[in-house]
Amino acid sequence: MNKRTIIIVGIVASLLGLVLGANFYFMYYLNIEEGHLASVRALENMIRHKMRHLHPAYLNRNPRFFMFRNKLLKNYKMAPYENASVLWDIANWWPQENEIYPLYDSSMGSLLETLRKEPITRVNNLARGTQLKLLMRLSQQQKVIFKPQWYPRDEIIEGQVYSGKDRHTAEVYAFYLGAVLDLRWTPIVVGRVVNLKTEIYAQGDQELQSTISIEADEDGKDKYCLYGKCHYCNEEETVCGDDRHNIEGVLIYIVPGTLAKRRSPWQRTYKDDRRAPWEDDMTYCKSLKNKMETIRLLDLIDVAIFDYLIQNGDRHHYETREDRVVLIDNGKAFGNPNKDHLDILAPLYQCCLLRKSTWDRLQVFSGGVLTELVDRLSKQDALYPLITDKHKRGVERRLLVVYAVVEYCMDLEGDKMFKTL
Numbered sequence: 001m002n003k004r005t006i007i008i009v010g011i012v013a014s015l016l017g018l019v020l021g022a023n024f025y026f027m028y029y030l031n032i033e034e035g036h037l038a039s040v041r042a043l044e045n046m047i048r049h050k051m052r053h054l055h056p057a058y059l060n061r062n063p064r065f066f067m068f069r070n071k072l073l074k075n076y077k078m079a080p081y082e083n084a085s086v087l088w089d090i091a092n093w094w095p096q097e098n099e100i101y102p103l104y105d106s107s108m109g110s111l112l113e114t115l116r117k118e119p120i121t122r123v124n125n126l127a128r129g130t131q132l133k134l135l136m137r138l139s140q141q142q143k144v145i146f147k148p149q150w151y152p153r154d155e156i157i158e159g160q161v162y163s164g165k166d167r168h169t170a171e172v173y174a175f176y177l178g179a180v181l182d183l184r185w186t187p188i189v190v191g192r193v194v195n196l197k198t199e200i201y202a203q204g205d206q207e208l209q210s211t212i213s214i215e216a217d218e219d220g221k222d223k224y225c226l227y228g229k230c231h232y233c234n235e236e237e238t239v240c241g242d243d244r245h246n247i248e249g250v251l252i253y254i255v256p257g258t259l260a261k262r263r264s265p266w267q268r269t270y271k272d273d274r275r276a277p278w279e280d281d282m283t284y285c286k287s288l289k290n291k292m293e294t295i296r297l298l299d300l301i302d303v304a305i306f307d308y309l310i311q312n313g314d315r316h317h318y319e320t321r322e323d324r325v326v327l328i329d330n331g332k333a334f335g336n337p338n339k340d341h342l343d344i345l346a347p348l349y350q351c352c353l354l355r356k357s358t359w360d361r362l363q364v365f366s367g368g369v370l371t372e373l374v375d376r377l378s379k380q381d382a383l384y385p386l387i388t389d390k391h392k393r394g395v396e397r398r399l400l401v402v403y404a405v406v407e408y409c410m411d412l413e414g415d416k417m418f419k420t421l
């Protein structure tokens with residue numbers, strides 16, 4: 001054999017080795033159990049493989065997005081108003097099942113303005129849930145929930161996916177993301193800079209006032225700090241005003257109607273040394289499919305995608321309105337832009353079911369459009385930018401993971417994974 005032949009044979013042999021090696025690698029991980037991969041690790045490898053071979057359509061812009069973008073921008077555009085209570089009457093009639101507001105409605109831009117502008121006339125502690133929140137009344141009438149800022153936008157929350165306190169702007173982001181993805185199941189939320197002295201303390205009842213400390217700082221100027229009343233509230237952990245007593249927070253419109261709280265089948269144990277059954281059992285969904293209505297399962301799978309994009313890993317319970325799932329409490333999102341918690345997507349990759357409309361919609365906003373559009377919609381918010389560029393890149397990266405997981409499911413189930421319920 002001459003030198004050239006040896007080189008060619010060498011290359012062919014090593015290519016063969018690579019192909020075989022890679023196949024063995026995949027066969028090792030593809031320890032298929034009734035069509036499902038045996039472990040989360042194997043799944044992660046499979047997803048990584050899928051991500052490397054994503055069809056360009058998932059990476060590029062879909063021209064169909066223009067139509068949606070223009071309508072959305074028009075719908076959420078800031079608009080003046082004359083009578084706030086008329087708008088509140090309208091908005092309180094909006095909810096239908098779990099849809100909190102209509103797809104397009106000429107009152108939306110004005111309604112958002114009422115939440116930004118109307119005077120805060122009464123404030124109480126709201127000891128519901130575990131985190132600090134206040135109940136505010138606007139113009140002596142409309143009740144809203146207030147969640148304050150705890151962290152700067154670029155704070156990185158270490159630890160578990162559910163660690164830390166609320167990230168207030170995540171609630172606003174969730175509202176606009178829900179609007180874009182047509183998961184209009186979130187409450188309507190605006191960011192607002194509020195004065196702790198004149199708008200909260202002065203309008204607060206005695207109980208609230210007793211959870212606000214007023215102390216003189218080095219310059220002898222009063223400093224207002226709120227610690228509130230809730231499960232995790234304590235005098236050491238406070239929200240303090242700046243030199244003009246201002247704090248950032250979000251006003252969350254109260255969803256009219258009755259909400260029912262249910263334990264999530266994908267609940268975490270919240271203990272470092274104990275894992276939940278769903279974390280190790282890739283066939284976990286099989287028994288759920290018999291126990292739970294498909295429509296509920298489809299709702300929870302939509303929720304999983306939504307939560308995965310924003311990295312909310314704290315949906316231990318979910319709430320329903322007229323038997324459909326609502327997206328209440330989105331504050332534990334955007335903790336660490338560098339981390340993706342794939343297991344938030346467990347409902348999707350374990351059940352391999354997805355609402356057809358959700359899948360169609362997700363594909364409209366490929367190629368960077370999703371975060372660009374949420375960014376443009378939220379430009380009018382007092383707290384813009386809601387999240388850092390790193391977090392925006394995180395959302396886009398995770399959208400590709402969602403595409404890859406759906407591709408993985410399509411390999412297993414074909415088109416029958418898509419449902420129209």
Ligand SMILES: Nc1ncnc2c1ncn2[C@@H]1O[C@H](COP(=O)(O)OP(=O)(O)OP(=O)(O)O)[C@@H](O)[C@H]1O
Nearest residue numbers: 128129130131132145187252253254255259328329
């Ligand atoms: N916009 C809303 N409309 C109606 N009810 C709401 C709204 N936001 C919150 N609630 C009610 O208040 C409860 C507590 O709110 P939320 O879940 O945001 O608090 P949390 O302190 O984050 O709770 P947890 O610690 O359980 O996560 C909810 O379970 C819900 O019943």
Ligand SMILES: [Mn+2]
Nearest residue numbers: 131329331332
């Ligand atoms: Mn919460």
